[in-house]
Amino acid sequence: MRKPEFIYVTYIETTPEKLWEALTDGNFTENYWFGVRLRSDWKVGSSFEMVRDDGSVSDAGKVVEYDPPRRLAYTFVNLSDKYQGEPPALATFVIEPYGKLVKLTLTHEGFAAGGRFLDGVSKGWPAILSGLKSMLETGKPLDIPYAALKFES
Amino acid sequence: MRDISGGWPMVLASLKSFLETGHALEIDPPSAATREVACA
Numbered sequence: 001m002r003k004p005e006f007i008y009v010t011y012i013e014t015t016p017e018k019l020w021e022a023l024t025d026g027n028f029t030e031n032y033w034f035g036v037r038l039r040s041d042w043k044v045g046s047s048f049e050m051v052r053d054d055g056s057v058s059d060a061g062k063v064v065e066y067d068p069p070r071r072l073a074y075t076f077v078n079l080s081d082k083y084q085g086e087p088p089a090l091a092t093f094v095i096e097p098y099g100k101l102v103k104l105t106l107t108h109e110g111f112a113a114g115g116r117f118l119d120g121v122s123k124g125w126p127a128i129l130s131g132l133k134s135m136l137e138t139g140k141p142l143d144i145p146y147a148a149l150k151f152e153s
Numbered sequence: 154m155r156d157i158s159g160g161w162p163m164v165l166a167s168l169k170s171f172l173e174t175g176h177a178l179e180i181d182p183p184s185a186a187t188r189e190v191a192c193a
Contacts, residue, residue, distance in 0.1 A: 009162040010165075011162065011163055011166040011178055011180075012166070013170060013178060013179075098181075098182060099179070099181030100179050100181055101178055101179070101180070101181075130169070134169075137170055137173065137174055138173050
């Protein structure tokens with residue numbers, strides 16, 4: 001039986017370097033990631049955190065791979081009670097030049113069987129990555145209400 | 154199945170760009186096609 005995973009592929013009119021910056025610079029991520037800033041020194045094995053605008057940490061894990069501007073991987077799990085006991089899952093971003101575009105492939109795997117975190121990220125990633133593409137192509141963030149994602153309480 | 158799984162991410166990414174910027178993505182693919190299993 002295939003392991004549960006989330007895969008997302010999109011094409012963006014940008015450069016690998018700009019996409020890399022957009023995925024790793026907290027000043028940029030807060031524009032398209034529901035106000036979240038990513039915080040890490042990006043050394044393999046270092047901590048990785050998603051920080052809300054009030055300074056609290058929503059998700060945490062570790063940096064697994066950092067190979068600019070080609071491959072970025074980190075683990076994380078949401079720290080709220082509803083995901084308690086679930087392991088950090090591995091998110092891997094692969095950036096490939098595609099003619100005048102850049103192809104972005106996200107694979108998120110390593111979820112607990114029967115857990116709820118896969119459902120959560122499956123609702124969050126499309127909104128986040130759609131906002132990322134809009135930011136890079138238009139300079140404007142998408143205005144997606146967080147409540148529209150309909151996360152389970 | 155394999156072919157349409159590879160095609161939809163490009164089509165939907167271009168659709169989004171067209172709706173937001175007024176122009177579609179300029180698609181000039183590399184020679185080796187790759188397979189994708191999810192959509193933009």
